[in-house]
Amino acid sequence: MIRIFYELRFVEPRSRYGKQMQLDFDALKARLIEHLQQIARPRDPFLASEGHFFVRQYVREQLAQWGAIEVHAFTYQGRTHENFILNLPGTRSTLPILVGAHFDAIPGTAGADDNATGVAVLLELARSISQMPARSPIRFAAFDLEEYGLLGSRAYANQLQEPLKLMLSLEMLGYCDRRPQSQNYPAKLQYLYPNHGDFIALIGNWRSSLNLLRITFSLRRSGVPAQLLPAGDRGLFLPTIRRSDHAPFWDLGYPAILVTDTGDLRNPHYHQPSDRLETIDLDFLTRVCAGLTASLRYL
Numbered sequence: 001m002i003r004i005f006y007e008l009r010f011v012e013p014r015s016r017y018g019k020q021m022q023l024d025f026d027a028l029k030a031r032l033i034e035h036l037q038q039i040a041r042p043r044d045p046f047l048a049s050e051g052h053f054f055v056r057q058y059v060r061e062q063l064a065q066w067g068a069i070e071v072h073a074f075t076y077q078g079r080t081h082e083n084f085i086l087n088l089p090g091t092r093s094t095l096p097i098l099v100g101a102h103f104d105a106i107p108g109t110a111g112a113d114d115n116a117t118g119v120a121v122l123l124e125l126a127r128s129i130s131q132m133p134a135r136s137p138i139r140f141a142a143f144d145l146e147e148y149g150l151l152g153s154r155a156y157a158n159q160l161q162e163p164l165k166l167m168l169s170l171e172m173l174g175y176c177d178r179r180p181q182s183q184n185y186p187a188k189l190q191y192l193y194p195n196h197g198d199f200i201a202l203i204g205n206w207r208s209s210l211n212l213l214r215i216t217f218s219l220r221r222s223g224v225p226a227q228l229l230p231a232g233d234r235g236l237f238l239p240t241i242r243r244s245d246h247a248p249f250w251d252l253g254y255p256a257i258l259v260t261d262t263g264d265l266r267n268p269h270y271h272q273p274s275d276r277l278e279t280i281d282l283d284f285l286t287r288v289c290a291g292l293t294a295s296l297r298y299l
Contacts, residue, residue, distance in 0.1 A: 028124065029286040035062070035120035039103065040112040040277045045081065045145065047107045059103050059142045060084050062123045066130035072141075074155035081144045083152045088129050090137040095165040097299060098139045099125060100153060100245050102146030102171075112277045113267055115146070117174035121289045125296060134297045136165055143245050153245035157252055166211050166299065167256035169246035170292075173200065174285035175267040184265045186240050189229070197266035199225035200259060200288050203241050206233055208255035215257065215295045222291035240265075259292070 042048035043055045063069055063086045070085040087096070101118035105111025119142065126140045143152035153169075176198050177183070183197035184190075200219060204212035212228050219226040234250045235241045241258065242250070249256040264270035269279050 025286060025290070028290060029282055031124055031127075032120045032286055032289060033282060035123055036112065036116050036277055036280065039116040039119050040110045042108070042110055043103070043105045044107040044147070045104055048105075052104065055103055056082070056144070059119060059123070063126055063140060063142065066126050072156050072159075074152065076145060076148065076151055081152065083144055083156050084142040085156075086126055086140040088126070088138045088140070089133060090135055091133050093136040093165065095163060096137040096139045097134075097165050097296065098141060098167045098249075099296070100141040100143050100167065100169050102143040102152065102245055104144050104147050106147050106271045109271060109273050109275045110277070112269075112275050112280055113172045113175045113261070114263065114270060114275060115171055116277075117172060117261075117280060117285055118170035121170055121173055121285070121292065124289050125293055128293045129296065132297070134299070136299055138296060146245055150245055150248055154248040157248040157254070160252075164249075164254050166208060167246060167249040167254050168292075168296075169244045169256065169258045171244040171246075171258060171260045172263045172267070172270075173259065173261055173288050174280040174282070175261045175269070176281035176284040177266060182266065183262070186238055186265070193227050194225075197262065198284070199227050200291075201227050201229065201262050202257055202259055203229045203231050203235070203246075204257040205231050205235065205250050205255065207253070208257050211255065211299060212257055214299065215259075215292075218295040218298070219288075219291040222287065222294055224287050224291040226291075 038058050039055050041051045043051040045052045067086050072083040073080050101122040102115050103119050129138050145151035178196055178198045181195050202216050216226045216228045244258050246256040246258045269275040
């Protein structure tokens with residue numbers, strides 16, 4: 001009887017803990033799905049302006065739940081466009097981490113992976129950090145016009161007059177293919193990395209090297225397969241790794257990391273009408289979001 005009581009006493013709390021983790025995972029997954037359902041729609045600012053306006057307002061309203069929104073305006077072809085910025089305080093450091101994702105999409109596609117997944121994760125990171133602050137202040141930035149040449153992030157980076165601890169660009173986080181030979185690579189990187197597309201990639205410049213290692217190992221501890229690629233100073237040796245909102249920050253000497261499922265190197269729906277919600281691996285996306293939350297909290 002003593003042994004049975006002992007087993008019940010220690011096994012049952014572990015069971016409760018496991019159930020709570022599953023409940024937390026399921027709740028996060030449900031919130032990500034809700035975001036994706038609102039964002040994954042045609043939203044090119046010129047050819048699908050109604051969808052673009054809807055998503056822009058949705059992103060702003062979601063971020064505004066957690067604090068005052070700073071609107072950063074910039075012009076393109078005589079029209080004013082807006083980035084949305086949310087600043088959340090840290091508990092220790094004073095140097096901010098900037099987390100960005102673009103909310104526009106290529107014409108003719110709903111852009112579920114590119115980049116509704118990045119925006120959905122951005123919104124959930126803001127929610128989580130607002131409720132349990134990180135060590136460093138976190139600045140969340142929703143960028144517009146990435147698909148027109150990184151225009152929103154470049155305009156923001158060019159006017160930034162302060163140092164950053166780190167910039168993270170969230171760019172396509174939800175496509176996963178576990179089959180052999182499902183992952184492609186530029187140059188000769190196929191000899192260094194897995195041939196199956198079931199990992200998240202982190203690509204950072206030299207100034208981000210320490211945090212590149214920290215985030216990669218943190219994601220792995222969270223159960224997310226993660227691979228890192230050092231990109232030198234500005235990633236000029238491999239143009240394909242410069243195709244997101246981190247590149248303007250690399251060019252200005254900021255420490256910056258691209259977080260991505262590798263886009264067209266894995267996802268056959270990249271920039272296609274078939275980039276729809278049903279192609280997203282929602283469990284993979286949820287694990288990535290949870291892993292990034294844990295990483296940000298302790299940087």
